[in-house]
Amino acid sequence: xxxxxxxxxxxxxxxxxDEVEILRRMEEGIYNEEEYQKAxxxxxxxxxxGRDDNPxxxxxxxxxxxxxxxxxxxxxxxxxxxxxxxxDLPEGFEEEMVGHNAIAGGFQGQRQWTxxxxxxxxxxxxxxxxxxxxxxxxxxxxxTENDVLNGLGMLFMRLLTHRAQIFADVRTFxxxxxxxxxxxxxxxxxxxxxxxxxxxxxSGAACLDACGECKDENGNAVMKKWWEVTDEDIKKMTxxxxxxxxxxxxxxxxxFSSHFTTRAEMPVTxxxxxxxxxxxxxxxxxxxxxVHLPDEVSDVLMERTxxxxxxxxxxxxxxxxGAFKTAYDVMNNWGANHGAISYGHIGAxxxxxxxxxxxxxxxxxVPEEQIFRPAAWNxxxxxxxxxxxxxxxxxxxxxxxx
Numbered sequence: 307x308x309x310x311x312x313x314x315x316x317x318x319x320x321x322x323x324d325e326v327e328i329l330r331r332m333e334e335g336i337y338n339e340e341e342y343q344k345a346x347x348x349x350x351x352x353x354x355x356g357r358d359d360n361p362x363x364x365x366x367x368x369x370x371x372x373x374x375x376x377x378x379x380x381x382x383x384x385x386x387x388x389x390x391x392x393x394d395l396p397e398g399f400e401e402e403m404v405g406h407n408a409i410a411g412g413f414q415g416q417r418q419w420t421x422x423x424x425x426x427x428x429x430x431x432x433x434x435x436x437x438x439x440x441x442x443x444x445x446x447x448x449x450t451e452n453d454v455l456n457g458l459g460m461l462f463m464r465l466l467t468h469r470a471q472i473f474a475d476v477r478t479f480x481x482x483x484x485x486x487x488x489x490x491x492x493x494x495x496x497x498x499x500x501x502x503x504x505x506x507x508x509s510g511a512a513c514l515d516a517c518g519e520c521k522d523e524n525g526n527a528v529m530k531k532w533w534e535v536t537d538e539d540i541k542k543m544t545x546x547x548x549x550x551x552x553x554x555x556x557x558x559x560x561x562f563s564s565h566f567t568t569r570a571e572m573p574v575t576x577x578x579x580x581x582x583x584x585x586x587x588x589x590x591x592x593x594x595x596x597v598h599l600p601d602e603v604s605d606v607l608m609e610r611t612x613x614x615x616x617x618x619x620x621x622x623x624x625x626x627x628g629a630f631k632t633a634y635d636v637m638n639n640w641g642a643n644h645g646a647i648s649y650g651h652i653g654a655x656x657x658x659x660x661x662x663x664x665x666x667x668x669x670x671x672v673p674e675e676q677i678f679r680p681a682a683w684n685x686x687x688x689x690x691x692x693x694x695x696x697x698x699x700x701x702x703x704x705x706x707x708x
Contacts, residue, residue, distance in 0.1 A: 307454050308581055315587060315663055316458070317705035321406050323388060325419055331384045336402055338383070338394045346379045348439030353428075356548030356565050357614060364554040371551065374424045374560045382429040385413070389446060410461040414452035416556070425552050425561030426450065427510030431616075434460070434513040435543070436470045442535035445470040450511035451644075455579040459589075459646035463577065466655050468531040470513035472647035474506035474618060476576075477611060479637045488610075491603040496571065496595045500624040501632030503597050505611065506576075506647065509556060510549075510563025512616040516647075517546040518570030518596065527570030529649035550614035567604055568618040572596045575652045576620065580641035580668070589660050591653045591670035592636050594622035618647070623671050630671045639669060654678065664698040667691070 309320045331337055358365060366374070387395065391405025413426040420426075432438055433446040447464055449457030450473055460471035481502040482493045497503045518527040519542040520535070530539065546569075549562040578590045597619040599607075608617055622636045629639040653672035660667050661679040668691075679694065686696040 307452075311581060311587060312454075312458075314703035314706040315665060318409070321408070323406070325414065327388070328381060328384050329423075331387075331402070332377075332380055336384075336395060336399050337380060337387060338392060338396075341392075341394070342380060342383050345383060345439050346376065349375065349379055349428075352544040353562075354544075354548045356550035358551035359614060360551060360554045366551065366560055370560070374562065377424050378426075378428040378561055381424075381426060382432060385411070385426075385429050385448065386433060386446070389448075410447035410449070410457050412449035412452035412454055412457045416451060420552075420557045420559050420561070423559040423561075425509070425557045425559065425563070427552070427561055427563045428549070430473070430511040431514060431564045434470055434473065434511070436513070436515055436530065436532040436535045437540045437543070441537065442532055442540065444468075444532045445513065447471065449473055450508060453642075453644050455581065455642070456644040456646050459577045459579045462579075462656065462659065463575070463646060463648035463652065466652055466659065467648055467650060468533070469529050469649050470515040470532070472506070472512045472516045472574075472618065473508055474512055474616075474645055474647060475508045475643055476504060476578075476637060476640050476645045477507055477643070478505040479503075479634045480505065480607060481634065485603070485607070489603045489606045491600065495597070496621040497597045497599075497619070500594070500621045502621075502634060503599075504620045504622065504633055504637050505607070506618040506620050506645065507611065507615045508644075509552070509612070509615050510565070512564065512618070514543040514547050514564065514566065515649075516568055516616065516618055517543055517566040518568045518572055518598075519543060519546045527572050529572065547616075553612065553614065563614050564616055565614050566616050567601070567608075568596045569598050569601075570596060571598050572649060573651050574620065574647050574649055575656070576622070576645045576647045577656060578641050578645050579665075587665045588641075588668040589656065589665055590639075590641055590668055591656055591672065592622040592630075593651045593653045593671055594620055597621050620647070625671060629669050641668075661694070661698070663704055664701050666695045666698045 389408040433448045515529040520539045522528040547566045552561040576592045654676040683697045686693040
């Protein structure tokens with residue numbers, strides 16, 4: 307966590323909370339019991355159990371799994387209260403009622419927490435989605451593994467689009483040749499045109515909106531703005547998702563990982579905010595599409611990684627040059643193993659926003675005619691990317707205190 311970056315470039319303070327606070331609130335009953343019981347009842351009705359791939363000698367009993375569900379639902383309630391406050395907490399806890407007024411947050415589970423307690427996949431996935439037991443509501447931004455930079459990327463795009471954001475590992479590249487060799491399937495459409503696909507998945511922390519089951523007025527798959535989400539949409543998203551017992555190899559304390567496969571082609575934008583020593587913040591942008599593979603093909607490829615996690619196949623829009631020569635080159639140039647993914651092609655909006663915040667864009671595939679930066683950038687040379695770096699360095703962080 308680089309607090310100076312958050313303060314100087316984004317104008318926000320950072321507050322760190324030791325995760326023992328979650329345990330304290332559980333043990334002392336510092337949560338709203340009625341809310342918790344409603345959330346638990348909703349979870350039991352709508353969160354279907356998936357597979358448990360753990361060997362028998364480390365597999366939890368049904369009774370232990372029931373306790374894990376109770377624990378993780380309480381985690382959801384408490385993390386929500388920490389971020390947003392809750393006036394309905396028990397009397398005597400007026401300070402806790404206030405919360406931290408957090409616009410975004412993160413949870414550092416691995417490994418000390420998850421070696422002993424259930425993981426945070428359920429709270430991360432559902433807080434980042436556009437609904438909960440009360441119905442549709444504005445999504446929170448809660449990053450897994452406390453990846454602050456990915457959480458900030460999710461926040462940027464949530465504020466720009468009013469939609470849920472996907473947190474995912476940028477995990478594996480599958481070329482057309484490798485896909486054919488392993489599955490016998492020839493990639494088609496966007497996947498073929500752009501030289502392969504990138505596998506986006508993480509341990510169950512992705513928003514459920516990413517399943518691609520919701521449709522717009524024309525029947526196209528969409529991740530809706532939160533106020534457009536209906537009860538029918540919520541049912542589609544929960545029906546498309548199962549909750550698998552967490553793998554003991556990663557999560558000795560148990561918990562549950564959401565699993566769905568994005569079975570739709572949707573326009574999306576993947577970004578990564580990086581902090582480079584000696585340079586400062588830079589943003590990477592890759593517009594592209596989710597790819598709908600046949601179930602039997604996706605299942606074979608998923609068995610090469612962790613099949614209990616949410617799965618999205620991504621084809622970036624490639625240009626045949628540089629970092630966007632092929633999908634492989636996009637992954638090879640990516641700054642971290644995480645990406646934040648939003649519905650829609652919003653790269654042009656992000657470039658404009660970054661110029662306002664003095665964050666140079668180090669990599670993008672946005673058509674030049676869509677790019678808008680301040681006219682003052684023209685004084686910093688004729689090459690657009692170098693111009694951006696020089697202008698951001700000259701003007702400096704928007705909120706820096708001198």
